Amino acid sequence: MSTIKDVARLAGVSVSTVSRVLNNSKPVNSDVRDRVLIAIDELGYRPNSVARTLVNKKSQLIGVVIPDIDNPFFSALVRGVEEEAKKKGYSILLCNTGGDLEQEIQYLDILKEKYAAGVVFLTARVQDEHVSFFRESKTPVVFACQPENLTGGFSSVAIDDFRAAYEGTSYLIKREHKNIGFVSGPLSDSSSGVLRVEGFKQALIDNGIDFRSEWLYEGNYRYRSGYTGGLKILQQLERPTAIFCANDEMAVGLLSAARELDLSVPEKLSVLGFDDTVMAEIVNPKLTTIRQPICAIGKYSAHTLIGEIEGGVEKQHLLLEYEIVERGSCKSI
Amino acid sequence: MSTIKDVARLAGVSVSTVSRVLNNSKPVNSDVRDRVLIAIDELGYRPNSVARTLVNKKSQLIGVVIPDIDNPFFSALVRGVEEEAKKKGYSILLCNTGGDLEQEIQYLDILKEKYAAGVVFLTARVQDEHVSFFRESKTPVVFACQPENLTGGFSSVAIDDFRAAYEGTSYLIKREHKNIGFVSGPLSDSSSGVLRVEGFKQALIDNGIDFRSEWLYEGNYRYRSGYTGGLKILQQLERPTAIFCANDEMAVGLLSAARELDLSVPEKLSVLGFDDTVMAEIVNPKLTTIRQPICAIGKYSAHTLIGEIEGGVEKQHLLLEYEIVERGSCKSI
DNA sequence: CAGGAATAGGAAAACGATTTCCTAACGAAA
C-alpha cells in the first residue's frame, strides 16, 4: 500500500501539498495539483482512514445499536441505515445488545473509543445513562422508534404510535367490533409500547366502549407471548371478537392460539397486527396490520444523523407515515 | 479522555514503561508496575484503539460480508458471529452486499483500509476476485456455508449440503413418495445450491426413481420464486406428491401456491423445507425442514477466524451437524 | 520603486499508541 509520502515523492512536492489537494483545504496551483493527481492515480493511492481518524478524532463509522439483529424488525432497520450510510461513505458497526443496559453502555464506550462519527440508537426506553453519554461525549445520535419527549433533546425518527394504535382500534370499531382485546408490549420499560396501549384505550373511550382489563395481556413482543396471551384472553367465558396485537410476531403467535382453540380467523376472530414485517405476508390468513416503514425509519435516521455529523444540521424529530394494510385477518362482524 | 502520557506523568515513568505494563511486552519491576496500574486506575485510562491500530496495522474489527441482513437466514449468521466476536473483544463491521460482486469487493477494500483483523464471508459462490484479495492482503478469512473445495484453500464452516439433501430426499422416499419435485436455488452461481440438487438427484437414483426435469424449478431462494415454482409444478397434468424446497422461504411460498390450488398440505402434498429459519415455525402447517445450525455456523466461523488471527491456528474446514426436524408439512402416502 | 499584503508551498508538530535503540546500574566471573 502506498502512502502519502510516496505520492509526495513521485509528484515532487511535500506531503502537506498532497494533503491539500486531497482535502481541498488550501489553494494549490493547478499545475502542481495535476502532478499530484497523476501521482495518486499512478500509485493507486488511497488515504489511510485509520491515520485520518487519529488526527481528526472522527471516523467514518456509524454505530447501530439494537436489541436483536435476528429479529426481522430490527434487521430491517439496520438495512435501511446501511443503505443510506453506504451511499454517503460511512460503514456500520453493529451493536447487538440483547436489550441489556450494560451491553448498551459497553458498546457506547467502544464507539467512543473508535471515534464513531455518530450512532443510530434503538432501545426499549431511553435511560439517563444513555443521555448523559451522548451529552458528555458529544457524539451525534438519533433515536429510532422513540417518542420525541423521551429523547433527552436528541433527534429522533419514528411514527406516531399513539395515533397509529388509535386508528387501528378505530378500524376495528368501524367494523362493528365492540369487544376488543389487546396484547401489548412490555409496559414497564417500552416507551412506544405504552403509547400503543394508550392509543388503544383512548379510541375505546372516544367511542363509548369500556376498556376491560381482563382482555389486556402484557406480552414482550415475542411469538410465545402472543400465543400465551391469546390463550389467556380467548379461554375466558366471555371473549372479544377482535384482538389488536402490538406487533406482528405476537399476532402470529395469537393466530396459533386461535387455531388451537378452533377459532377461525377472521370468521370468529379478527386479528390486527402492528409493524408489517415479513411474517405478516407469509402467515395464513395473511395479517391485516399497521405498517410501520421500518426500513425508511432506518434510512431517515442515517440521513438525519449524517446531516448532524457533516453539516451541523439542527436536531429534529421526524414522524413518518404509517398505514393500515388490509389482508385477511380482519372482518366486519 | 486521558492518554498514555497522562498515565506516564502521574506514575512518574516514561510512556514506554506504561506501554510495557499494558502489553506485557517486556519485564517491569513490580513496584513501578504497581504505580502504573494505580495511575491507570485513577485516571480511568483506556488505550486508544485507533492509535493502536495505526501502529499494529491490525484493528479489533471483524468484517461480516453477507448478501442481505434483512433475510432471517443471514441475520442469524450475523448474530452468531457477533456473540462470539464480542466475547473475544472484537466488533462487527457489517457489509451488506446485495450479493453483488462489485459491492463485495468495495467492502473488502474498506475492510483492508480499516485494517480489519479478519472477515467472515458469505457469498453465493466464491470468485477469483475474492480469493486473490485474501491472498494478497493476507487478511484472515473464513467462508461460511461454502463447500470446502471452493474456498481456494481458506477456512470454511458449513454443513454437508449434498448429504443433507440426500437424506431429506430419502426421508420422503421412506414415506413412500415416488413422485418428488424440487425447487432449487439459483444453479448458475450458488455452490451450495447445486450441491443440494445433486444430493436430491443422487437419492433418487440410488432408490431407482427417475429424475423428472419438469418437476425441477430453479428459484432464487425468495418467497416469490417458491410460489411461482409451486404453481408451475403443481399445475401440470401429472404432479408430484411431495416437493423438496432448497430453503424455507421458498417452501413457504410453495405453501401459498398449494393453498391457492386447494391442495391441502400435508394430506395431498408433502412439503419439505431447508434451513429451519423462524418462519418454519410460524407458518401453517408448520414446516418439516432440515435444520442448518446457522447461528452456530456464525459462532464457529468467528471462533475459527479469531483462532487464525490470534493464535496462527491452522486453516480448517468444519462441517456441522444438520438434522431433520419433523413438524406438520410431510406425511406418508 | 519601495513596502506591505496576499499567495503557494515546505518543514515540523501533532494525534496516541508501540517498538527500537540506547544507557545506567548491577551482578558475576576472571
Place this chain on the structure above:
DNA sequence: TTTCGTTAGGAAATCGTTTTCCTATTCCTG
C-alpha cells in the same frame, strides 16, 4: 578489581495523516 553480560527503563523513531507555522515569491498600491 576489572570486565562483560544482563536487566530495567528512558529517549526517540515510527505508523500515515492533518494542520500550524513559517518563508519565499508575487502582486498591488502609493
